[in-house]
Amino acid sequence: MEKQKICIIGGGLTGLITAITLSKLNLKVDLITGNINQYIKSNRTIAISQNNYDFLKKLKIFKFSKKEFWPCSKMKLYTEAKKKEFTEIFELNRDKKQKKQILYMMENSIIAKYLIRNIKKKNIISLKTHKKISGIIPSGLLKSVKFKSKDNSKYNLIIICTGSNSHLVKTLFNDQSFEYSYGEVSITTTVKHSFIKNNVARQIFLNNEILALLPISNTKTSIVWSVKKDIVNKYKNKNNLFLKKRIKFYTKYFLKKVKFVTGIEYKNLNLLIRKKYYQDRVLLFGDALHVVHPLAGQGFNMVLRDLASLERILKNKINLGLDIGGSEILSEVSNETQPRNFIYSLGIDFLKNCFSFQKKSLKDFRNKIITTLNKNNFVKDILFNLADKGFKF
Numbered sequence: 001m002e003k004q005k006i007c008i009i010g011g012g013l014t015g016l017i018t019a020i021t022l023s024k025l026n027l028k029v030d031l032i033t034g035n036i037n038q039y040i041k042s043n044r045t046i047a048i049s050q051n052n053y054d055f056l057k058k059l060k061i062f063k064f065s066k067k068e069f070w071p072c073s074k075m076k077l078y079t080e081a082k083k084k085e086f087t088e089i090f091e092l093n094r095d096k097k098q099k100k101q102i103l104y105m106m107e108n109s110i111i112a113k114y115l116i117r118n119i120k121k122k123n124i125i126s127l128k129t130h131k132k133i134s135g136i137i138p139s140g141l142l143k144s145v146k147f148k149s150k151d152n153s154k155y156n157l158i159i160i161c162t163g164s165n166s167h168l169v170k171t172l173f174n175d176q177s178f179e180y181s182y183g184e185v186s187i188t189t190t191v192k193h194s195f196i197k198n199n200v201a202r203q204i205f206l207n208n209e210i211l212a213l214l215p216i217s218n219t220k221t222s223i224v225w226s227v228k229k230d231i232v233n234k235y236k237n238k239n240n241l242f243l244k245k246r247i248k249f250y251t252k253y254f255l256k257k258v259k260f261v262t263g264i265e266y267k268n269l270n271l272l273i274r275k276k277y278y279q280d281r282v283l284l285f286g287d288a289l290h291v292v293h294p295l296a297g298q299g300f301n302m303v304l305r306d307l308a309s310l311e312r313i314l315k316n317k318i319n320l321g322l323d324i325g326g327s328e329i330l331s332e333v334s335n336e337t338q339p340r341n342f343i344y345s346l347g348i349d350f351l352k353n354c355f356s357f358q359k360k361s362l363k364d365f366r367n368k369i370i371t372t373l374n375k376n377n378f379v380k381d382i383l384f385n386l387a388d389k390g391f392k393f
């Protein structure tokens, strides 16, 4: 029997990893990317959970050295106390018995390079770079894609991984989504510092801002700082001196001799929840499907959980000789992933709102709850499992 054909659109981390994962099934995979260099130049980093690290391990594409995945055995949360001092309110430790880390940090550029190299080397995925898809059109019972003109390939299934701001998704899915802006921008950069045993991920809840210090080696730490848009607009300039000064001020409590080794990147922060996951042989995936605030470091973790579900469902259907683009199959994927993504996204949004309280009484009440939870190991285990594996139902 002829192999079924799948087309993956988008060369971000979602598109790359989805193409590699599904190429291991009995399928023909085409990957069509826009500008693939965007990632290689980025300074962004991503924290992934132990469970997702184990999922990636099964793909056998990385060496799994500390250069690719830097382990963090602790996570500490702080609030800003009086006189610009920080108070530690929560600590989560790795599970020593089960050898589980709290998280692993990966640099988007390093991971993207590995994935692209793997795709080019193995030759099992047909890679079309620097192409922008402008539409998806029917081709008999199957689907084709359109660049400037129609492409002749016919696909059983098209997976759109074109990110949260894609014109293609907006036209095809008629913008059926719930979306709102946090009125914030994420500022990301990487700093070099004196050698330390750098295995603690730190998150500081400042007044209306969140600053994360995420280790990527013993001498390098990634900074992710969410700041109100008006502040960024006021101080963003060519040298970003004011913003850099503030980063130095906050990091000096934990890191010594800080130097900026990359530029600063900015990204508007939104919440996006799609109502519809699929339509006629087309499935949405990655940031095209859901976007959450980075405070919980869960956006890509949600994508990897979706991918594990998709891989398992498609594998079963291919073994049964079924058409993988059939609406019952896409509905099964959607039924499994949509409810848990919905609750997870709302949960992260709730957390974000709790950390945006302005009233002192509400802040004190929130901090009291967190310090109480910090003493309860049972609750901590639940939180660890939720961050590690997401919701299972």
Ligand SMILES: Cc1cc2nc3c(=O)[nH]c(=O)nc-3n(C[C@H](O)[C@H](O)[C@H](O)COP(=O)(O)OP(=O)(O)OC[C@H]3O[C@@H](n4cnc5c(N)ncnc54)[C@H](O)[C@@H]3O)c2cc1C
Residues within 6 Å of the ligand: 009, 010, 011, 012, 013, 014, 015, 032, 033, 034, 035, 036, 038, 045, 046, 047, 048, 131, 132, 133, 134, 161, 162, 163, 164, 166, 167, 168, 186, 188, 224, 267, 285, 286, 287, 288, 294, 296, 297, 298, 299, 300, 301, 302, 303
């Ligand atoms: C500051 C910040 C910190 C984060 N930290 C974490 C974290 O710690 N942990 C975590 O799990 N997640 C994190 N995330 C989320 C994570 O970065 C994203 O979920 C992840 O990068 C997935 O992106 P994507 O590939 O779906 O979309 P994108 O990165 O937007 O990629 C989309 C790609 O599609 C291409 N494209 C668009 N239109 C077309 C077209 N018509 N034809 C062809 N190609 C097209 C684009 O060129 C682009 O390459 C963070 C996000 C931010 C902003």
